[in-house]
Amino acid sequence: xxxxxxxxxxxxxxxxFPFVEGSAVxxxxxxxxxxTDRHRNLxxxxxRTYSIYRKLDEIERQxxxxxxxxxxxxxxxxxxxxxxxxxYVCYLKTGEQISVPKPRYPDVxxxxxxxxxxxxxxx
Numbered sequence: 001x002x003x004x005x006x007x008x009x010x011x012x013x014x015x016x017f018p019f020v021e022g023s024a025v026x027x028x029x030x031x032x033x034x035x036t037d038r039h040r041n042l043x044x045x046x047x048r049t050y051s052i053y054r055k056l057d058e059i060e061r062q063x064x065x066x067x068x069x070x071x072x073x074x075x076x077x078x079x080x081x082x083x084x085x086x087x088y089v090c091y092l093k094t095g096e097q098i099s100v101p102k103p104r105y106p107d108v109x110x111x112x113x114x115x116x117x118x119x120x121x122x123x
Contacts, residue, residue, distance in 0.1 A: 013066050017043070019050040026050075028066040032081045032094060034059055036074035069111045071100050079115040 013028040020040070030045045036056050043050040052059070060068070060076055067079045071090050075098055083091045088105055090098045100108050 015062055015066075017050070017052055017062075019043070019052050021050055024050060028063075028078070029080065031063075031066070031078055032092065033078060033098075034063075034068075034076040067115055069108055069115075071098060071104065071108050073101075079112055082112060085109055085112050 014025050016023060016025050026043060026045065030047070032044045032046065034056065035042045035044065037051075040051045040053050041056055041059055043052065056070075056074065056076065060070060063076065068076045069079055071077050077090060077092070077098065081093050083093050085091070085100065085108060088100050088102060090100050090108070092098070
């Protein structure tokens with residue numbers, strides 16, 4: 001997924017999702033990453049984890065413009081929460097580490113560097 005377009009007038013992007021726990025609004029700033037676990041996807045936020053029965057490809061389309069990168073077939077990561085990417089590992093600001101497959105690594109690294117360049121000074 002390409003780096004999202006900048007929206008200078010509204011920096012708080014939101015989407016509503018029909019989670020198993022009930023419908024909830026998720027903001028781009030609060031969503032750390034989405035992870036596939038069996039047949040459901042888990043939305044990890046700073047406050048809690050939500051689950052939803054949707055394909056990750058569909059969720060990726062819904063999060064277009066939120067500055068997420070598909071680092072693995074089972075992970076969408078919010079680039080605001082990436083500390084660094086090196087040696088095929090994505091290090092998150094939360095302390096978590098997610099492996100980046102070798103075939104995806106160059107594209108993931110490029111998207112993250114582009115994100116950093118576009119957001120220099122605002123993070």
